[in-house]
Structure formats: C-alpha cells, structure tokens
Amino acid sequence: MTYDTIFTAIGDPTRRSVLEALRGNPMTVGMLAEKIPVSRPAVSQHLKVLREARLVTVTPKGTANEYAVDKTGLDEVRSWLDSMWDDALEAFKSHVENKSKN
Amino acid sequence: MTYDTIFTAIGDPTRRSVLEALRGNPMTVGMLAEKIPVSRPAVSQHLKVLREARLVTVTPKGTANEYAVDKTGLDEVRSWLDSMWDDALEAFKSHVENKSKN
DNA sequence: TTGTATCGTAAGTCATAACTTACCAATAAA
DNA sequence: TTTATTGGTAAGTTATGACTTACGATACAA
Known part of the structure; x- marks a missing residue:
C-alpha cells in the first residue's frame, strides 16, 4: 500500500x-533549513523521505x-x-440496522 | 493544530x-488484539492515542x-x-506565471 | 584552474515511542 | 460472595528514527 x-x-x-513551508512556494534545501529549526542535512534526509512518498518533487537549478x-x-x-x-x-448504517433489529 | x-x-x-480493522465494523479491544500482532495492552495504548486524536470512539458495553x-x-x-x-x-499557478514572465 | 555555493550521504549519538509483563479495577454471571 | 471476563495503566526494555558533524561531489563564477 502506497499510503503506508x-x-x-x-x-x-x-x-x-x-x-x-512548501505549500506557499517552491523552496531550496537551504531556504527550508533557514526556516525549520533543524540542520540542513536533516532537512535533506526528510526531503528524501517525502520524495519517496511522492509528497514533494525536486527540480535541480x-x-x-x-x-x-x-x-x-x-x-x-x-x-x-x-x-x-x-x-x-456503511459500518455505521449496518450497525444502526442491527441495533434496530434487536 | 489538531491535525498535528x-x-x-x-x-x-x-x-x-x-x-x-475498524473500518468494517465496530470491535472490542479483545477482538482487535486477536487480529493485530501485538499484545492486548499495546492495543489499548494505541486506542488511547487514536481516541485523543478523534479517530475512534469508544462505547462501553x-x-x-x-x-x-x-x-x-x-x-x-x-x-x-x-x-x-x-x-x-495556487503556488503552481503563480510559479508558472513567474516563469512565463522571465 | 581555483574558489565558492549548494546539497546528498555516511557515520555516530541518544531520546523516545512501541513493545512487553504485571497488576488491579470494573462488570457480569454463577 | 466468589469467580470469570474484560480492559486500563504502570513500569521496564530496547530498537529505531530523528538528530548531529564530517566529508566529498556537483555546478558555477572568477
């Protein structure tokens, strides 16, 4: 499951x-690292996870x-x-139906 | 922020x-503990987190x-x-507009 | 070519959250 | 009242993931 x-x-x-931070505008690693209170390599590592989850895209400039x-x-x-x-x-509906049958 | x-x-x-497991039907802790490969107290602890996040409701029976x-x-x-x-x-749109201005 | 800017990755540290067992409270049946 | 069932919580363990510093690769300007 991808959503995992x-x-x-x-x-x-x-x-x-x-x-x-990225919802407003695309940003570079450095910019993100200035905005978020962790080291720049930490930001890189997180970006890697987000990229693999298809939550961010990367464009080399x-x-x-x-x-x-x-x-x-x-x-x-x-x-x-x-x-x-x-x-x-659906579960709620059939639950209510079960309930009214009892 | 609640969504945190x-x-x-x-x-x-x-x-x-x-x-x-709960998407199909309501279940008790014991039932969940049989279905999920962790101990019952672990299930309880997870249910507490889910409850506080308003992702599950509990009904004593x-x-x-x-x-x-x-x-x-x-x-x-x-x-x-x-x-x-x-x-x-919105960001994508204004990004494209910026791009076509350059 | 050298120097600078940028960033991915390796390697190390360690706090914490996910797990366990133990205990006990609440509910219900006998 | 006693016994059985159910489940919350405490306390302890430990693997892991989020952090750091260090290193080196790539791109670009001087």
Whole structure:
C-alpha cells in the first residue's frame, strides 16, 4: 500500500513543517533549513523521505535543488480518506440496522 | 493544530492496522488484539492515542469497550487536504506565471 | 584552474515511542 | 460472595528514527 509510505512520512512533525513551508512556494534545501529549526542535512534526509512518498518533487537549478509539493501523494491521501469515509458510513448504517433489529 | 495530533497518530503502522480493522465494523479491544500482532495492552495504548486524536470512539458495553471509527478526525484530514491542495495549485499557478514572465 | 555555493550521504549519538509483563479495577454471571 | 471476563495503566526494555558533524561531489563564477 502506497499510503503506508505516505502516512509514515507525514507522521513526523518536522516533515509536516517542511510541507507547510512548501505549500506557499517552491523552496531550496537551504531556504527550508533557514526556516525549520533543524540542520540542513536533516532537512535533506526528510526531503528524501517525502520524495519517496511522492509528497514533494525536486527540480535541480544549478547547484540548488528546488522542492515543491507533489499532488500525487495528496491524491493517495484523498483516495484513502474517501474509502475510509465510505466504509465508516456503511459500518455505521449496518450497525444502526442491527441495533434496530434487536 | 489538531491535525498535528491526528497525523502523528496515523503515522504509526500499528495504529493504521487498527483503523483498517475498524473500518468494517465496530470491535472490542479483545477482538482487535486477536487480529493485530501485538499484545492486548499495546492495543489499548494505541486506542488511547487514536481516541485523543478523534479517530475512534469508544462505547462501553458491559465489561467490554467497543471501538468504532470517528469521522471527526477524518473531517480534519479532509480539511487539511483541501487546504493543502488549494495552496499547492495556487503556488503552481503563480510559479508558472513567474516563469512565463522571465 | 581555483574558489565558492549548494546539497546528498555516511557515520555516530541518544531520546523516545512501541513493545512487553504485571497488576488491579470494573462488570457480569454463577 | 466468589469467580470469570474484560480492559486500563504502570513500569521496564530496547530498537529505531530523528538528530548531529564530517566529508566529498556537483555546478558555477572568477
């Protein structure tokens, strides 16, 4: 399941900070490292996890790598959410039916 | 931010297994503990985290506690997702506009 | 060619969260 | 009242993942 990777990625607070920072505009590693209270190599490591989860994209620009939000991973979250929501509604409905049968 | 709690909660694979198990039908701790490869007290601890994140509800039934998916937390995920999606689209749009200005 | 800027990765550290067993409280049945 | 079932919590263990510093590769300017 792809969403395992995605939710594991989002599960970390620092990685959520990275996504929050990127929601406005693409940013380089250095810029992110100035904004988020961890070392630059730590930011790189987190970006790697986010990239593998398809939550960010990277575009080399000279010596700099520019990162942006990748909607692919967000799509997966939405699919999971819709599916989860539907099932929860279904379970609630049949639960109520069972209840009114007793 | 409430969604910090939620995403931290979903970040754990065992807790995701719990949610997967509950998507079909409400279940008791004991039932969950049979289905998921961890001890029953571990399940209890995870359920506590999920409850505080508003991802599950608990209904005492005699000596048993029945847990079910709570749509409140799912709603938060949806809000975050929509907001994230909109911002990412906006950023992409203004990024393209900047690009065509250069 | 040298120097500078940028960043990925290796290697090391260690706090913490996910696990366990043990204990006990609450509920229900006998 | 006693016994059985169920589950929350305490306390202890430890693997791991989030952090750091160090190193070196790549791109670009001088």
